[in-house]
Amino acid sequence: MRIEENYSLLKHNTFHLPAKTRWFMEYENEEELGRILRDEYFQECVSLHIGSGSNLLFVDDFRGIIFHSQIKGIQVAEETDDSVLLQIGAAELWDDVVAYAISKNWGGIENLSNIPGESGAAAVQNIGAYGVEIKDVIETVEAYSRFSFEKRIFTKDECDFAYRHSFFKNEQNEPYIITHINIRLNKKPVFTLYYGKLNEVLGTYPEITLANIRDAVISIRKEKLPDPDIIGNAGSFFMNPVVSIRYFEKLKTQYPDIPSYPLGNDHIKIPAAWLIEQCGFKGKKHGEVGVYEKQALVLTNLGNATGDEIALVAESIRTAVNEHFGIELTPEVKYVG
Ligand SMILES: Cc1cc2nc3c(=O)[nH]c(=O)nc-3n(C[C@H](O)[C@H](O)[C@H](O)COP(=O)(O)OP(=O)(O)OC[C@H]3O[C@@H](n4cnc5c(N)ncnc54)[C@H](O)[C@@H]3O)c2cc1C
Structure with a gap:
């Protein structure tokens, strides 16, 4: 078991934010986890369990205990x-x-x-x-x-x-x-090959195998998403919003090109990236925060962004999308701090 105090989370979040946690605990097995959970001192602290931090936004230091598992296999x-x-x-x-x-x-x-x-x-x-x-x-x-x-x-x-x-x-x-x-x-x-771009890329392979599907998926993803080891990001910042068919039809009269994925329950999913792009954010830089040029759904840390700055850009995107389309975007990323 590893226990650290005032520990930097820089290597534990893909936005590369230098937030700190009061306590950091890493356990190797279920017995160690049980021991930590039963510890009276730590029972009083706020706690959070993290994985690789690829869906987290640390807007401040964490004043409790962060748990991390080492249970593998x-x-x-x-x-x-x-x-x-x-x-x-x-x-x-x-x-x-x-x-x-x-x-x-x-x-x-x-x-x-x-x-x-x-x-x-x-x-x-x-x-x-x-x-x-x-x-x-x-x-x-x-x-x-x-x-x-x-x-x-x-x-x-x-x-x-x-x-x-x-x-x-x-x-x-x-x-x-x-x-x-x-x-x-x-x-x-x-x-499962109904997704258009995957089908298109697989068409260039001699046959469809699991290994070729993996290869095609990786090549599509590398083309459109920044590598978090190089550019700090947490993938899609927002979830794709779901609206009623009635509301979608109304939007379509105003925006005939609006893309959509029918969900089969009188509801339609709209790509959040399209909405953000229409509001003019794609490829723009706001201080140390970027909106990725190949995928408007991804916010990036250009080097020295703070969690607060990323949250502020996210908020201005939410406001703009709401004003333009009357749609409330929900963050996929979890805010911590
Ligand atoms: C470049 C990039 C591309 C991405 N593409 C996709 C994609 O295509 N599809 C997709 O769905 N996501 C995608 N994501 C988001 C992210 O990869 C996923 O959400 C991933 O599952 C997060 O894993 P993590 O280990 O980093 O979890 P973290 O971000 O550390 O935590 C995520 C949540 O899980 C909780 N948690 C973590 N471990 C445990 C545990 N052992 N027990 C209980 N709770 C726990 C945390 O408290 C938190 O609420 C992408 C992210 C990046 C950076």
């Missing part, structure tokens, strides 16, 4: 002729899990290639890309309550997954720390 928990159930430690990097699955020719998560972050957080966020979400493969999630310190195994239904949402994200719920996720992969993969 990918185990085959069950195997049939058709599928395999994997138990994955929460700290295992998600993209390493995808690479491992593809090396075994197990399908289901290839479209989720190259998404930064750890496996526990991937479930919290219900990560998604190119028509696939992690909820499609999750069978159960293993977690410890921070209040009762008891372990609970959540079924997929209990995880309450929705677009970039899960039970674990809901601030009203008893806070849980995920130690493992259990995902079922297909030995006879069924490809």
